[in-house]
Amino acid sequence: MTVVTNNKWIGQRTIRPDGMDKVTGRAQFAADTNMPGMIWGKVLRSPHAHARIKSINTAKAEALPGVKAVVTARDIVDFPIDKGAVMLGIQDMRWMCRNVMAREKALFPGHPIAAVAATTEAIAAEACKLIEVDYEVLPFAIEIEDAIKSDAPILHEFNKFEGKPSNIAGRIEHKKGDLAEGFKKAEIVIERSFTTRPVHQGYIEPHACLISVAPDGKTTIWSSSQGQFMVRAMTAHLTGIPQSDIRAIPAEIGGGFGGKTIVYLEPLATLLAKKSGRPVKMVMTREEVMRATGPTSGSKSTVKIGATKDGKIVAAHGTFYLQAGALPGSPIRGAVGCSFTPYDIPNLLSEGYDVCSNRSKVAAYRAPGAPIGAYAVECVLDEVAEALKMDPLDFRLKNAAKEGTKAAHGPTFQRIGYIETVEAAKASDHYKAPLGKLQGRGVASGFWFNAGGESSAQVNITEDGNVVVTTGHPDIGGSRAGIANICAELLGIDYRRVSVLIGDTATIGFSNLTGGSRVLFASSIVVTQSTEQIIKTLRERAAKIWEIDPEAVKWEDGAAHPVSPNAGQFPPLTLKDLAEKAPAMGGPIGAGVQLNTTGADGGFGTHICDVEVDVDLGIARVTRYTAVQDVGRAIHPGYVEGQLQGGVAQGIGWALNEEYIYTKEGKVDNPGFLDYRMPVCSDLPMIDCIMVEVPNPKHPQGIKGVGEVPLVPVMAAVANAIYNALGKRFYALPMSPPKVLEVIDAPETRQAAE
C-alpha cells in the first residue's frame, strides 16, 4: 500500500462540517430533543456506600398523581453471576445489569435503586422520595488499601482470589526475560511507590436521553454516547427488546473521553417508556454525573527499574493496583501493557490487580489505565537518569523501542516513531530554553495501543454531483473533518462538496464505538474503499459514454480523462457531468463498505513541561508545555493538535488539582466543578505541538490513532518538572497547593534549602 503524498486536502486545516452548528448553538445535543406527550424520568439512588437491599416498596410512589411508571431491578434483564460472563465488547453484562440498577446490594452512594417517570421532573423527584427501601447497611471500603486488607468488607462474596473471598477481581501480567537475572546485572536500582486519585472524564454535557417505545415495541432512542450501536446492544440486552426493534440516534456529543462508552440511563428510560406508553426524557444533574458515572481508577503502584552505569535498562518490575469501583473491570490492561512499552527492556514483569471498592464503577478515560502506569514508570525513569547523570531524553533514546523490539504485551514492532518523538523533543526550542528561579523542566513519554475494529461507510453521489458520506461513529474529535478531507482528496474535488454525517443504527451498518483512538483510522479505510469503488464506477461510466475501454480512463481533479490510446480525444467528464448522466447510464452512484479493520499501530508521545512554583503558596503553574507525538499522518492538523492539547489539559488537571474527595460516610464530597477542579483556560499556557509523521504502512493514508496518547505522559512530565524546580519528589497525585506546601515546609526541605 503506497501512502498518498502531495495532497491537496489531506493535511489542510479545513472548516469542520459540524463547526457552524456548534458555534451558533444549532447543534442538537442529547437534552435538546423533546416530543409531544413526553414525561420525565428520575433515578432514586442509594444513600449508602454498601447495603443489602432487603425490600423495595414502590406503592406510594406509584399512587402519587402524575406518576406514570416505576421500574426497579426486577424489570431489568438479569445476567446471573453463576452463569458466566456475557461479553459485549469489553463489558460483561453481568456487571452492566447491576451497574444500571442495584440488584442484591447497593454498592456505592449514588447506585440506582429505582427509577420513576412522571409528568414533571418535580413530581418524579417527589415520587423517588416516596419509595421505601429497606437496607441492611454494611461496612464499606473505598480506598485500595482498605479494600485489599485481609479483613476488608467484601463487595462480591462470589469473587475469590487465591481461594478466598476477596475484592481483587482479577490479575494480569506481561513478562519478558528473567527478572531476577536482570536485576543482578543492574548497577543502579530505584524502586518507588506512587498513588493517584480517581479523576473524572469531566465531559461538559451530562448524560441524557429521550426514548419513545411504540405500542408495537419499536423503540427510538435519542442520546449522547460514544457509540449508537453500543447503546442499541446494551439497551437490547438489558430490556429484552430485539436490536432490530431499536433505533438509536446519536446526538451531537458534548464530550465523552471514554466515559460515554457504556450506558446508564437508556435501559431505564426505555423500560419507563414501555411501561408508561409515553416518551421519557432523562437528564442527569452534574452531581449525579460525579457521583454515579465512571471516573477512572484511583491507583497504587510500585515500580522498580534497574540499569547499568552506561545507561542501559536491564530490568524493570511494575505492580499496579487499580480501583475498579463497585463492579469488576478497572483498566489494568492499559497500565500493565503500556507503561514500559516505549522502552526495549530485556527483563520485565508488569502486573496489575483489579480491585473492587465502594464507589461508582469506572468507565474508560482516554488511554484507560495507561496514564496511571506511565506516571509511576516515567517518574522512576527520571530518577534513574538523574542517578546516572544522564540527560533524561538521552536516557530514553538509549533505551527506546524501535522496529524489531518485542513489546512485553505481545507484538514485535514494525516501523514505529518513538525515537523520532524523543529526537524532536530534544531538538525543540523549548528543551533548550533557559529556566528562571523556581522554575523547572520535566520530560516524559507515553504509549497507547490504538485500535481498529468494525466500521461501515456509505458514500453517495448526489444528483447534482456532490457527495454525502455516512459513517457510524459519533464524532468526538473532528473525525468528520478528517473524512471530508480524505474523500475530497480521493475524488479530486473541493472538500466543501463533501457532507459527512453520522448515521443512526437503522441507516448505517454496524460500527464499533468511538474509543481506542480508532475512529479516523477505521472509518477512513471503509470510506477510502467506498470512494475507490465509486471512482471505478465513474471511470466505467465515462468509458461507456466515450465507448472506450475503462482501463483507458483515469480519474483526476474531479473528472474522468481519456488516457492512452485515447488521450485528448474527449473533453473530461466531471463528477457533475457524470452525476447528471447517471439515470441513463446505469443508475445511482454510491458504494458502501463494511469491514473489521486491522493494521492499527500504537502511538508514542514525548512531552516537555515547564513549571514555576510559588513556594509561599505551594502553587505549581505550568508555564510552557510541548507535546511531541508520532501522529502517523495528520489528516487535519488542527484537530490533531486539538487532541494533543486537550489530552495535555486533562493531564495537567489530573496532576495538579483533580481528585475525588470522600466524606466519612463514603460519599463524594466534591460532586461539582467548583470543588472538582479541572483547569480553566487561564490555568494553562498555550500548549505547543510538534507532530512527527511516521506514516502507518498498513493504512491507505498512513493514519495512526492520536486521541489517547496525549494524556499518557502528562502527570509524570509535570511531576518531573516540579522536582526540577524544587529538588523535591512527589509520589502522590494531585500535587495541589496544600500538598506541595506541606512538602516545601517539611523540616528536611527547609534544611536542604538553607
Add this chain to the structure above:
Amino acid sequence: MTELRYLAPNSLDEAIKAFAAAGSAGRILAGGTDLLVQMRAGVVKPGLIVDIKKIAEMTKIEQTADGGFRVGAAVSGMALHDHVSFGKVWPGVLEAVNLIGSKQVQGRASAGGNLCNGSPAGDSVPAMVAAGAIVTVQGPDGRRELPVEQVPAGPGRTNFKPGEILVSFTLPPRPKGSSDAYLRMIPRTEMDIAVVGLGVSLTLKDCVCTAARVGLGAVAPTVLLVEAAAKALIGSTLDEAALNAAAAACSAACRPIDDKRGTIAYRTKVAGVLLKRTTAIAAQRAKGN
C-alpha cells in the same frame, strides 16, 4: 408541591412588607447567582422571592457629599467596574467584587448578595471590611447602619433582624495617600472559591502608614477584621518587621477548618503570605495617590 411566588416591587417599603410577611420562606433576589444555584441544588426552597433590582436605590452608585461612595446592594460587579471613578478610589474593593464568579456572573452578581449569602469565603467581604464600609439596612422597624464586619453571623447566616433588607454600602472618603487591595488564594486562576481571601486598606504619609484595616476571609466562620494586623502596620514604614508582625497576626487570627478546600496548616500559613503581598500592592497604589 410547594408554590413559589415572585415579586419585583418598585419600592423598598413594599419589598420589606412582603419579605417580612413571608418570614423564613422569603428570600431576596439580587443577581441570584447564589440563590438560584442553591434552589437548583435543593438547598433552599423559598415560598417567596423578592427581586430588589427594580428599586432605584438598590442599583445606584453615588458619590456622597464628603467624597465617599454609596453603592446599592444590588449593583452588579460589571456596573461597579464601569463606574467612572469608583475603581480609582477603591481598586481593592472593585477587584474583590470583580472576582465573584466568571465574567458572565459579573453581569448579575452583587456585593450585597455576596455579603448576605453569609459565606466566610465571599470575595468582596474582606475588601469591604478593610475599606471600613458601613451598611445600611432597612426593616419593618426602620433604617439602621452597622459596620460591614458585624453583618455575618456564621456560615450562611447574618445578624439582620427578620424582615430586614440590605440597602447599600457606604464607603468613607479617602485621605491623600490612601489605597486598598485584595488577594485571594485559589488553586486555579479563576472560577474558584477563596481558600483564603485578604483585603488591606491603608493610608501612607511620607512613607509611614498612618491608617490601616485588614479583612480576612475563609479562615473562620465569618470574615474577620484583624485589628492586630492593622496595629502592626500603623506607624511603620511597612518594613519587614512590621509586615512579619502583621502576617503573624493574620495567621494567629485564623480559626480555620480542615476541609476539601484546604487544611488548617495551609490556611494559617497562607493568611500571613497574603497579608504581605496584599499590603505591598495597596502601598504601591497609595504612593500614586
